[in-house]
Amino acid sequence: xxxxxxxxxxxxxxxxxxxxxxxxxxxxxxxxxxxxxxxxxxxxxxxxxxxxxxxxxxxxxxxxxxxxxxxxxxxxxxxxxxxxxxxxxxxxxxxxxxxxxxxxxxxxxxxxxxxxxxxxxxxxxxxxxxxxxxxxxxxxxxxxxxxxxxxxx
Amino acid sequence: xxxxxxxxxxxxxxxxxxxxxxxxxxxxxxxxxxxxxxxxxxxxxxxxxxxxxxxxxxxxxxxxxxxxxxxxxxxxxxxxxxxxxxxxxxxxxxxxxxxxxxxxxxxxxxxxxxxxxxxxxxxxxxxxxxxx
Numbered sequence: 001x002x003x004x005x006x007x008x009x010x011x012x013x014x015x016x017x018x019x020x021x022x023x024x025x026x027x028x029x030x031x032x033x034x035x036x037x038x039x040x041x042x043x044x045x046x047x048x049x050x051x052x053x054x055x056x057x058x059x060x061x062x063x064x065x066x067x068x069x070x071x072x073x074x075x076x077x078x079x080x081x082x083x084x085x086x087x088x089x090x091x092x093x094x095x096x097x098x099x100x101x102x103x104x105x106x107x108x109x110x111x112x113x114x115x116x117x118x119x120x121x122x123x124x125x126x127x128x129x130x131x132x133x134x135x136x137x138x139x140x141x142x143x144x145x146x147x148x149x150x151x152x153x
Numbered sequence: 154x155x156x157x158x159x160x161x162x163x164x165x166x167x168x169x170x171x172x173x174x175x176x177x178x179x180x181x182x183x184x185x186x187x188x189x190x191x192x193x194x195x196x197x198x199x200x201x202x203x204x205x206x207x208x209x210x211x212x213x214x215x216x217x218x219x220x221x222x223x224x225x226x227x228x229x230x231x232x233x234x235x236x237x238x239x240x241x242x243x244x245x246x247x248x249x250x251x252x253x254x255x256x257x258x259x260x261x262x263x264x265x266x267x268x269x270x271x272x273x274x275x276x277x278x279x280x281x282x283x284x285x
Contacts, residue, residue, distance in 0.1 A: 136206065148207075
C-alpha cells in the first residue's frame with residue numbers, strides 16, 4: 001500500500017511571507033540618516049563661507065551671490081543642498097503632521113499644503129540656480145543697477 | 154478589633170512624562186527641525202529675487218541688516234548646529250553597537266561641540282551685526 005500523499009501545510013491560499021508589504025517607511029527612515037549626514041557637511045560649509053569668511057553677513061549682496069554661482073562647484077553644492085534639505089525637511093514635517101493631527105481631513109489638508117510647498121520651492125530654486133545671469137542687462141543692453149563690478153571689465 | 158494600619162498617602166508625581174536626555178533631545182530635534190524648515194522656505198524665496206533684478210535682491214537683503222534679524226540669524230545657526238550634531242548622535246545610536254549605551258554621554262558631547270563652535274561664531278557674527 002502506497003503512503004498517503006500529504007499536502008504541504010498551508011500551501012494555498014495562505015501566504016505567510018510579508019514580502020508584499022511596502023518598505024516605504026524603512027526607506028524614509030534610512031533617507032533621513034543618509035541625507036542628514038550629507039546635509040551636515042553642506043549646510044555647515046554654507047554657513048561658514050557666507051557668515052564667517054570675509055565680511056560675513058555684511059558682505060552679502062547680489063555681487064556675492066553672482067561670484068559664487070559663477071562657479072559650477074557652488075552651483076552643484078547649492079543644488080544638492082536645496083534638494084536634500086527640502087526633501088529631508090518635508091519628510092520630517094510629514095512625521096510631525098502624522099504624530100499630532102487627529103482628524104483625517106486636517107491631516108490631508110496639511111500634507112497637501114506641505115507637498116505643494118515642497119514642489120514649488122524645489123522647482124523655483126532649481127530654475128533660479130540654472131537660469132541665473134550674473135551680469136543682467138536691461139532692454140537697452142546696459143547693465144542693470146546693482147550688477148557686480150566684474151561685469152564691467 | 155484590628156488596629157487600623159496607617160496608610161501612607163502617596164502624592165501623585167503628575168502625568169507628564171519626563172524622559173530625561175532621550176526625550177528632551179528628541180523634543181529639541183523636532184523644534185529646531187521645524188524652525189529650520191520654515192526658514193528654508195523663506196530663504197529660497199528671498200534668494201530667488203536674484204532672478205528678478207540685482208536691485209530687488211539688494212533692497213530685501215539690506216532690510217535684513219539690523220540687530221533683530223542679526224540675533225535671529227544667531228538663533229538659526231544655533232538651531233542648525235544642534236540639529237546637525239544631535240542628528241549625528243541619532244545615527245550613532247541607530248548604527249553603532251555602543252550607541253544606545255552612551256546616548257547620554259553623546260548628548261553632552263553634542264552640547265560641548267555646540268558651545269565650542271557657537272562661541273567663535275557669535276564673536277564674529279555679533280561684531281558684524283553690532284559693529285556696523
